[in-house]
Amino acid sequence: MRSLDLTCATWRKSSYSNQDGGECVEVSDDFAAVVPVRDSKNAHGPVITFAADGWASFITAVKRGELGA
Secondary structure: OOOOOOOOOOOOEEOOOOOOOOOEEEOOOOOEEEEEEEEEHHHOOOEHHHEHHHHHHHHHHHHHHHOOO
16 A cells, blocks of 8 residues: 655545534545545544545535434
């Protein structure tokens, strides 16, 4: 597996993140093939990457309420 250089990544907090500092997810849109995701409370911690098409399918399912409560 190839390492992804995230040093210059621009991160944005998910609109679904809790405003009180909990449940904060950040994503970067800087990469065409993958979407890096991290916990904003631990910006230097681990990052999970998803294939861009898989991430898009996940976001669509969330917006449609298909994943349950």
